[in-house]
Amino acid sequence: MHKPFVAGNVCLSILIALMDCTPAAASVFSDESRYDDLQLLLGAGTPTGAGVRVMHVEANNDPNLDMDGQPLDGGFDFVPDPANADFLNPDKTFNVLIPPGTTSADISAHATGTTGQPMYGNLTSIAPGVLEIDVLLSGHWLQSGLLNAITASEPLVVPPGGGGNTIARVANHSWIGSGTSDESLDILQRLDWLIHTDNIIQIAGVNNSPSRDATNPCLLSGAFNAITAGRTEGNHATSTFTTLGSLYVAWRTKPDLVVPGTSSTSNSAARMTSAAAVLIQVGHDGALQLSHGSQQTRNAGSPGPPNRATIFHAENSEVIRAAFMAGASRADVTASDNAGFNDIYTVSTSNGLDARYGAGELDMVNSYEIITAGEQDSREEGNLTDISASGFDYDPSFTDADGATYDFTISVPSLLAATLVWNVDIDIDDVVEVNNEVNPNLTNAATLYDLDLLLIDRSSGTQVAGSQSTIENTENIYLPTLGAGDYSLSVVPKSGQSFTWDYGLAWRFEAIPGPGSMMVWLGLMLGARRRRWVTKL
Numbered sequence: 001m002h003k004p005f006v007a008g009n010v011c012l013s014i015l016i017a018l019m020d021c022t023p024a025a026a027s028v029f030s031d032e033s034r035y036d037d038l039q040l041l042l043g044a045g046t047p048t049g050a051g052v053r054v055m056h057v058e059a060n061n062d063p064n065l066d067m068d069g070q071p072l073d074g075g076f077d078f079v080p081d082p083a084n085a086d087f088l089n090p091d092k093t094f095n096v097l098i099p100p101g102t103t104s105a106d107i108s109a110h111a112t113g114t115t116g117q118p119m120y121g122n123l124t125s126i127a128p129g130v131l132e133i134d135v136l137l138s139g140h141w142l143q144s145g146l147l148n149a150i151t152a153s154e155p156l157v158v159p160p161g162g163g164g165n166t167i168a169r170v171a172n173h174s175w176i177g178s179g180t181s182d183e184s185l186d187i188l189q190r191l192d193w194l195i196h197t198d199n200i201i202q203i204a205g206v207n208n209s210p211s212r213d214a215t216n217p218c219l220l221s222g223a224f225n226a227i228t229a230g231r232t233e234g235n236h237a238t239s240t241f242t243t244l245g246s247l248y249v250a251w252r253t254k255p256d257l258v259v260p261g262t263s264s265t266s267n268s269a270a271r272m273t274s275a276a277a278v279l280i281q282v283g284h285d286g287a288l289q290l291s292h293g294s295q296q297t298r299n300a301g302s303p304g305p306p307n308r309a310t311i312f313h314a315e316n317s318e319v320i321r322a323a324f325m326a327g328a329s330r331a332d333v334t335a336s337d338n339a340g341f342n343d344i345y346t347v348s349t350s351n352g353l354d355a356r357y358g359a360g361e362l363d364m365v366n367s368y369e370i371i372t373a374g375e376q377d378s379r380e381e382g383n384l385t386d387i388s389a390s391g392f393d394y395d396p397s398f399t400d401a402d403g404a405t406y407d408f409t410i411s412v413p414s415l416l417a418a419t420l421v422w423n424v425d426i427d428i429d430d431v432v433e434v435n436n437e438v439n440p441n442l443t444n445a446a447t448l449y450d451l452d453l454l455l456i457d458r459s460s461g462t463q464v465a466g467s468q469s470t471i472e473n474t475e476n477i478y479l480p481t482l483g484a485g486d487y488s489l490s491v492v493p494k495s496g497q498s499f500t501w502d503y504g505l506a507w508r509f510e511a512i513p514g515p516g517s518m519m520v521w522l523g524l525m526l527g528a529r530r531r532r533w534v535t536k537l
Helices: 026-032 035-045 109-120 138-145 181-198 265-290 317-327 364-372 515-523
Strands: 015-018 054-058 075-079 093-096 104-107 132-137 170-173 175-178 201-205 227-231 257-259 294-296 310-312 390-399 404-410 414-421 451-457 462-467 474-482 485-493 500-511
Touching (some): 109 132, 109 265, 181 201, 201 317, 257 265, 462 474
Parallel strands (some): 054 132
Antiparallel strands (some): 015 175, 294 310
8 A cells, every 4th residue: 555655744645656667678679769770870979868967756665664654664665776787887876865754765676677777777778878866756756855746835956955956857757646636736737847947858657557547547647748658569558547627638648659678668768768868968969059049947056056057959858859759660660569459550649649659669760860950940930941851940939920831842752750849838826835725726827829730732832731639739740651842841829829939849751762772772871770661661
């Protein structure tokens, strides 16, 4: 039985549990996510997550609790084993936060093998360059450790007293939680605000159970602005399970994409976190060579001198999420991969995704190429040339009166994938407690601006495809075969809302080789680099 977590004078009735504890083989993930291909392509220059601080949030794995839910031995089990061979690096630092009311923090097998090793292990992870890890118990993280849920305070920028005020750029959540409606809505809106305000990307797995289990949901997968991960073989929950407030409604599409070679969504989320660390490094190190501008987080040094993190456009939350989704391989989600469901990838949602597999399977080569192709402005922002075959844009001040157009021309039939992402807008003043009571404006604290993504044939002015959901904050277009011609991707605001907001857009299009050109095309792929859909022909 899972007891409420108590910290100081705050008590959440939220129930927290681990996801499945089964680890997965690193070699399968590296191969099927095409990270192996990225290594062959880049060699010693392959990004490793270097310079990216990670927040590792874990549920308790200690069954020996007293009647109040406190550990009998003085410490919850939630810490990766620092003596594990995969973590042996004199520069790898674990900043473990001991929860209030306890005296120690104990080792967890789930935190070690299922999440820690695939997230930042020296040999098991694609992000061995991650050297700074904040480790928090989920109940502590929800409250005074960072989120300050159900209090009159905003979420923190960094955990209290930890890490020399260096801001974590990505956080992993491989745990299940549920609470009262007010608690759940407070938590989700705080998380969405934190993601947008400080660009701390949050990765959450969906539940392992394929049923929509309202009694045991993965709470954070209901956030608008988080990246949610499932399993390529599809054995996971789909969609949001309930309605909270006016916007967090049931049947929103989850997960965003699926991860290959994993046997639990705990492991999927950890793998996605390592992939995010890799892309964040690429975007940050590319600085203004890849980005047309930057933002800053809140001050992480308070009290003390300002210590804000600079976030370049190529590494912000909307762009990273869009790059993963536009880069995902829908062709690699096949019935043979998903024997338990006997289905293949099908667009079945109003925002252009598959209800079970989201945007498809994580593809590190595609997502890397989107980021390294660099930021490319819309025509309305002064770009009078065609966009390249891969790329992204971040518009920090898109208004309801604007449209944004991205022109391109393809001379042969091509695959097209594009994803538009924007964050939900949270008024944090309507979330924090008032006079020690739930804020009366809590249910109306969120605003979802309504944007559409359209594909227009420039020669005729007709719409070829579109994604026009009214309840999601991603829109997606995927065409496995788009004929030669002149086109535009168009970001269009719906009428009836007045706003100035930001969005990230990512795209890729690639020629489809005909039978007669197959050998020539393969020769151009640098020998080792492959497109896996070619091997299936």
